[in-house]
Amino acid sequence: MGLRDVLLGKKKLAGPARERLFALTTAAVTLDTELGLRSAGAGGIVFKSLSAGEFVRAENDLQQLLDSVATGSGSKLERREDSFGYTWIIVRDPDLEDQVTTIHAVAQGLEEQGFGSQLLAAVFKFDGGKHPVYWIYGYKRGAFWPFVPTGEDQKRDNAEELELKAKLEKELPVEQDLTRWFGVFDAPL
Amino acid sequence: MKRRSYGRDAGLTFRMLLTGSLLGLLYVVFAVVLFQVLSVGLVPMIVIVVGIAFFQYFTSDKLALAASGAKVVERDQAPELHDMIERLCAMADLPKPRVAIIDTDVPNAFATGRSPKHAAVAVTRGLWQRLEPQEVEGVLAHELSHVANRDVLIMTVASFFAMLAGLLTRFGLYGGMFGGGGRSRDNNGVPVWLIVLLVSVVTYVLSHILILAISRYREFAADRGSALITGAPEHLMSALQKITSDIFRIPERDLRQVETMNAFFIIPTSVKRGARTLFMTHPPLEKRLEALSEIAREMGRPVA
Numbered sequence: 001m002g003l004r005d006v007l008l009g010k011k012k013l014a015g016p017a018r019e020r021l022f023a024l025t026t027a028a029v030t031l032d033t034e035l036g037l038r039s040a041g042a043g044g045i046v047f048k049s050l051s052a053g054e055f056v057r058a059e060n061d062l063q064q065l066l067d068s069v070a071t072g073s074g075s076k077l078e079r080r081e082d083s084f085g086y087t088w089i090i091v092r093d094p095d096l097e098d099q100v101t102t103i104h105a106v107a108q109g110l111e112e113q114g115f116g117s118q119l120l121a122a123v124f125k126f127d128g129g130k131h132p133v134y135w136i137y138g139y140k141r142g143a144f145w146p147f148v149p150t151g152e153d154q155k156r157d158n159a160e161e162l163e164l165k166a167k168l169e170k171e172l173p174v175e176q177d178l179t180r181w182f183g184v185f186d187a188p189l
Numbered sequence: 190m191k192r193r194s195y196g197r198d199a200g201l202t203f204r205m206l207l208t209g210s211l212l213g214l215l216y217v218v219f220a221v222v223l224f225q226v227l228s229v230g231l232v233p234m235i236v237i238v239v240g241i242a243f244f245q246y247f248t249s250d251k252l253a254l255a256a257s258g259a260k261v262v263e264r265d266q267a268p269e270l271h272d273m274i275e276r277l278c279a280m281a282d283l284p285k286p287r288v289a290i291i292d293t294d295v296p297n298a299f300a301t302g303r304s305p306k307h308a309a310v311a312v313t314r315g316l317w318q319r320l321e322p323q324e325v326e327g328v329l330a331h332e333l334s335h336v337a338n339r340d341v342l343i344m345t346v347a348s349f350f351a352m353l354a355g356l357l358t359r360f361g362l363y364g365g366m367f368g369g370g371g372r373s374r375d376n377n378g379v380p381v382w383l384i385v386l387l388v389s390v391v392t393y394v395l396s397h398i399l400i401l402a403i404s405r406y407r408e409f410a411a412d413r414g415s416a417l418i419t420g421a422p423e424h425l426m427s428a429l430q431k432i433t434s435d436i437f438r439i440p441e442r443d444l445r446q447v448e449t450m451n452a453f454f455i456i457p458t459s460v461k462r463g464a465r466t467l468f469m470t471h472p473p474l475e476k477r478l479e480a481l482s483e484i485a486r487e488m489g490r491p492v493a
Contacts, residue, residue, distance in 0.1 A: 046445070084445035121444060136444070154443070158436040178435055179295055182444035 017142025018107050020173050021122060024135060024144065025097045027172040031126060034167060037133055040125040042189040043099035044090040045106050048118040049081065058113065065109040073102045080188045086120065088188055099124065107139070125189045131157055133164065135172075136184055143175040144168075147183045154185055204406055212347060212399040215392060246345050250287075250309050253301035259289035259311040270317060274310060277330050281418050283337055286310045294440040296320055296432045300332035301341060308336040319437060320428055327415055327425030328432075334414025340407045347400050354392040357385055404470045409480055422485040426478055433474050 031037040066089065070077045075093035082088060091102045103122050110119060119139040126133040134147040146164040148157040161181070165174050175181060254261070264271045271288055278285045286300070286308035296316035302308030310332050317325060335341075416422035431437055440447075471477075 082445070084443070086445050138444075154441055156439070156441070158439050161439065162435060178438035179440060181439045182442055182447050183440075184445065185443050 017139060018104060018111070020142050021100055021104055021107075021137055023172050024124060024137070025100050027168055028096050030168060030171060035129065035164070037126040037128045039094070039096040039099065040127040040132065040189070041094050042090060042092050043096075043103055043122065043124040044088045044187065044189055045103045045122045046082075046086050046088050046120050046184070046187075047110060047115065048120060049085050049087045058115070061113050062110075065106065065113070069102060069105045069109065073098060073105065075099065075102045077102070077106075082186075082188065090189060096124070121184065123184055123187050123189060125187070129160070131160070133160075134184065134187065134189075138175065138180070141175055141180065143173045145175040145181040147181070149183060149185060154183070156183055204402075208399050208402045208406065209347075212396060212403070215395055215399070246303050246342070249341050249345065250302040250307055253299065254289055254309055254311060257291055257299070257311060259291045259309075261287050261289045261309070267317075270312070273322070273326060274329060274333075277326065277333055277418055281330070281333050281337055281414075283333060284308075286333075286336060290314060290317070294319075294442055296437050298328050298332050300335040302336065303341050303345070304339065305336050310336070315437065315441070316432075318441070320431060321424075323419075323421065323424040324428035324431065326419055327421070327428045330415035330418040331411045331425060333418065334411040335407070337414060338407065338410055340411070343407065344400070344404065347403055348396075351393055351396040351400060354389045354396065357389040358393060401470055405472045408471050409477070412477055412481055413484055416481060416484045416488065420488070421490060422481045422488070423490060426481050426485075429474060429477060429481075 028039070066077050066079070073093075075091045075098055078088075078090040078092065080088040080090060089103075089106050091099045091106075093099050093102065107119055107122070110116065121139060122137040124135045124137075126135070129148070131148050131150050134149075135144050136147050137144050146161045146168075148160045148164075149155065150157050168174060253259075262270070267288065267290060270290075274288055275285055283305050286302065286305070287310070289309055289311035291297070291311055291313040293313045294315040296313055296319055298310070298312040298316055300308060300310045310329065312325070312329070316328060320328070412422075412425065415425050419425070
């Protein structure tokens with residue numbers, strides 16, 4: 001936001017920042033070679049479910065979108081609703097790059113249908129450490145943050161998360177404000 | 190019963206007195222210059238400022254609680270927290286303050302209220318959940334020492350003239366803009382509003398530096414009070430280390446849960462660390478830990 005916009009009070013609502021998602025594919029090499037972490041074969045995008053009024057129209061559009069993305073990419077797409085009232089589109093594909101591309105396509109499709117502001121996060125799961133590692137991409141922030149749940153209650157391995165940040169922040173846009181590193185517990189990945 | 194202030198530290202007392210008198214001196218100079226230059230409007234001005242000061246003083250607890258989003262909780266909503274505060278109040282010979290909880294994951298706490306009878310102590314959910322009970326006790330005892338030392342009163346009095354100077358700066362600006370700058374004591378001299386403006390700005394800046402210095406000394410005094418109330422400064426030390434560490438900035442809650450109440454993001458939780466100590470309300474962590482381990486040695490407690 002430039003000085004002129006500040007002076008004139010023209011703050012725009014942040015649209016979803018989709019493009020930086022691709023940074024994860026380059027970071028995958030470091031994750032593998034330095035930390036031994038590999039994609040667990042699933043990634044997902046989570047967005048706020050639609051209100052009843054929009055539902056019928058959006059429902060058709062969403063199904064069409066998923067069908068077209070699925071045939072285009074060859075990935076397997078699944079749809080889930082969670083207990084928080086959010087909808088997940090889960091992409092099952094062994095290749096991380098395909099996961100990212102497919103999720104990007106879904107995000108783009110949702111945005112074209114006017115649901116860009118409903119996008120919450122994309123979540124990618126990695127295996128190979130003591131606990132499964134999730135990289136969460138916040139669409140509002142346009143940045144990634146690590147999330148390592150230990151499996152018991154809502155506990156997370158903060159030390160491991162900070163190490164991931166230190167190792168990856170050169171090649172991945174990592175959220176610098178740690179107070180925004182909210183977890184996504186029980187992600188259906 | 191005569192109540193003594195918590196703990197004695199001659200050096201600290203001296204620095205507080207010195208800063209206090211410097212502040213007083215500054216205000217005397219300020220007042221003298223103003224009376225020389227401004228000959229009118231003194232009474233209405235003082236009425237306004239005193240009015241604002243009183244308003245601030247009497248509403249300080251409610252303002253602070255509202256501004257931080259703290260909710261006062263009764264005993265049945267947080268029985269353990271109430272128990273802990275009651276025990277500490279008995280130790281410190283204080284009436285029990287109101288207890289409030291702020292719904293954030295970052296561990297923190299504050300005390301407010303013009304007198305021990307009108308005090309409130311607020312803690313964040315994160316403080317209660319993520320620190321060990323003895324550490325929470327150390328932090329609560331620190332806040333209760335603020336109450337016992339009447340720090341809200343001290344800071345209100347200390348900032349009284351800063352407020353006056355701030356108001357005058359504003360009046361000076363308006364005077365310059367609308368009042369016609371031509372009026373001056375002699376026709377060739379500097380306009381009155383400009384003198385008032387400059388003096389006020391200087392007073393404002395200087396008094397702020399001194400006020401912050403006093404605030405830092407009060408923090409040391411409250412740390413000392415906490416050590417004496419709990420008898421175990423090491424717990425406050427580990428609590429301070431935890432509160433300032435990065436790990437405890439990482440939230441425990443779920444993204445989807447927070448997004449539905451995103452009003453929270455309006456208040457920035459991050460505090461710029463870059464500012465020099467001259468402009469900080471709290472002393473740096475190392476200094477506080479140093480002072481606390483000194484107290485711990487005096488008390489014959491183990492220091493890690």
